[in-house]
Amino acid sequence: MRAGRGGDPAATVPEAEFRSYYGQPVLKPPVWHEPHMPVYLYLGGLSGASSVVAAVARFSGHDRLALAARMTAFAGAGLGSGFLIAELGRPERFLNMLRVFKVTSPMSVGSWTLAVHGGLTAAGAASAVTGLLPLAGDAAVMASALTGPVMATYTGVLLADTAVPAWHAARREMPFLFAGSALASAGAAGMLTTPRAEAAPARVAAALGAVMETTAAAIIERRLGLEGEPYLRGRAGLLMKASRALTLGGGLLATVAGRSRTLTAMSGLAITAGALCTRFGMLAAGKASALDPKYTVVPQRDRAAGRRLAVVPDQEGGSDTP
Amino acid sequence: MAERMGFFTDSSVCIGCKACEVACKEWNGVPDDGFVFRATSYDNTGQLGADTWRHVAFIEQDDRWLMSSDVCKHCTHAACLDVCPTGALFRTEFDTVVVQADICNGCGYCVPACPYGVIDRRERDGRAWKCTMCYDRQLGGLEPACAKACPTDSIQFGPLDELRARAEARLERLHADGVAEARLYGDSPGDGVGGTGAFFLLLDEPEIYGLPPDPVVTTRDLPEMWWWAGGAAVTLVGAVAACFLGSRR
Numbered sequence: 001m002r003a004g005r006g007g008d009p010a011a012t013v014p015e016a017e018f019r020s021y022y023g024q025p026v027l028k029p030p031v032w033h034e035p036h037m038p039v040y041l042y043l044g045g046l047s048g049a050s051s052v053v054a055a056v057a058r059f060s061g062h063d064r065l066a067l068a069a070r071m072t073a074f075a076g077a078g079l080g081s082g083f084l085i086a087e088l089g090r091p092e093r094f095l096n097m098l099r100v101f102k103v104t105s106p107m108s109v110g111s112w113t114l115a116v117h118g119g120l121t122a123a124g125a126a127s128a129v130t131g132l133l134p135l136a137g138d139a140a141v142m143a144s145a146l147t148g149p150v151m152a153t154y155t156g157v158l159l160a161d162t163a164v165p166a167w168h169a170a171r172r173e174m175p176f177l178f179a180g181s182a183l184a185s186a187g188a189a190g191m192l193t194t195p196r197a198e199a200a201p202a203r204v205a206a207a208l209g210a211v212m213e214t215t216a217a218a219i220i221e222r223r224l225g226l227e228g229e230p231y232l233r234g235r236a237g238l239l240m241k242a243s244r245a246l247t248l249g250g251g252l253l254a255t256v257a258g259r260s261r262t263l264t265a266m267s268g269l270a271i272t273a274g275a276l277c278t279r280f281g282m283l284a285a286g287k288a289s290a291l292d293p294k295y296t297v298v299p300q301r302d303r304a305a306g307r308r309l310a311v312v313p314d315q316e317g318g319s320d321t322p
Numbered sequence: 323m324a325e326r327m328g329f330f331t332d333s334s335v336c337i338g339c340k341a342c343e344v345a346c347k348e349w350n351g352v353p354d355d356g357f358v359f360r361a362t363s364y365d366n367t368g369q370l371g372a373d374t375w376r377h378v379a380f381i382e383q384d385d386r387w388l389m390s391s392d393v394c395k396h397c398t399h400a401a402c403l404d405v406c407p408t409g410a411l412f413r414t415e416f417d418t419v420v421v422q423a424d425i426c427n428g429c430g431y432c433v434p435a436c437p438y439g440v441i442d443r444r445e446r447d448g449r450a451w452k453c454t455m456c457y458d459r460q461l462g463g464l465e466p467a468c469a470k471a472c473p474t475d476s477i478q479f480g481p482l483d484e485l486r487a488r489a490e491a492r493l494e495r496l497h498a499d500g501v502a503e504a505r506l507y508g509d510s511p512g513d514g515v516g517g518t519g520a521f522f523l524l525l526d527e528p529e530i531y532g533l534p535p536d537p538v539v540t541t542r543d544l545p546e547m548w549w550w551a552g553g554a555a556v557t558l559v560g561a562v563a564a565c566f567l568g569s570r571r
Contacts, residue, residue: 028436031443089428093425097429106544176550178554205562208561301529
């Protein structure tokens, strides 16, 4: 039975019929480890969005928030680079990432972006800490507002540009999911590191980011049908549910967090935990999606069947097989 | 560039002897892939991986046994090569796809990119490995070890154009003999990976052998993905700017 798949995940959908080689996966699951990869994805997004916050805050005279965001952007990029290098099978060869530049490789684009972004945020932070070259420091922060949005979104392309069905099928929403989560994370970090009286824009960022992330995740779960199933099941399903509860709860709290230190802490920590759950959930869903041959075979069979239906009426002899 | 070289694996004459697996391991110095008793069929190798560059699938059906030796497809549009950030994966003068072990830093990105689940990271070594179509032997004018060792010529090596013509003739012959289920897999330049350098004659649907029925190179959609990311990046900047509206100091 192939009808009725997709749509409401709660509906009792008949299991898709398919054949396989003893139920073994067709694909290799992503080899990336926990916590390295998901934590890097979080820190990279945090750093990217924070650098934009730092630049706009500096422009608009929110100096205390600008300083906090500037330091967060540097810390995120620095720590994130550490996690990324530790994830490599041969960490001592991390500089090989900068041997070539390839737009066909989101990993290459990301490595170069991280290298430039890391340098800029380090310069900005160094200037702020030492008080030296303030103009150069500000210029670095402004420049990092250009690399930051790439940092916060390329990770969506990184995951989607694979054969993993749950990731590739979510290629439209994925960059928005990561951008929203990064914005929420940066807002949360801003709330936690800036006096409440000066953190109003950070609270708005936290709430806005939470809405964006939750919306993107909801669209993924609804639009994808069978390929989106791994986001709803098993460990990935639990993580994605936890992420939604924490992110939405934290985002709601952010709107009233200006009232007390406790509310601020609760909101900021909930959003941060939610952003981490999202990253761990995405990796878990990707692995589950690659390991079950159903998600590879059934959509490909459907695609091939659809193409045959579309082709046959136009061809006299029906010679659709090569 | 020299002529494009390839493999034609004719599963209709495969006897499941696994000489290809052994020859590949011996020539290429590929480590053991574990001594696992899988309890499914006469196949304890399981699948292609970092330590398995030829894998003989063994399928027991009611009235017949199917055997086929799987290998890296050496795609025309190779996702592993496209996404490799170091340039470790490259296309040789024989139009095959090879990993340079002295460049690979083990980022692992090629692994989920492959639509056939071929390339994998060897965890105790940290790098990605797969079939090279015996690049070293080809440079010396020799055929790859698996093809050399195959006792029934199920694995044929040669210029891809020649192999395709030979495969067409073989398919016609099988159809004429009443083997209606025989089909070629990976021979069409019009498929999702632009055709494969290693293609197959199968006697059942590809997924029975653990092969994807309609693989597509993931990077085909990459331009679209970059546009969506661009939209998300612009949205992010706009959203941050909006956060500061109404709180100008």
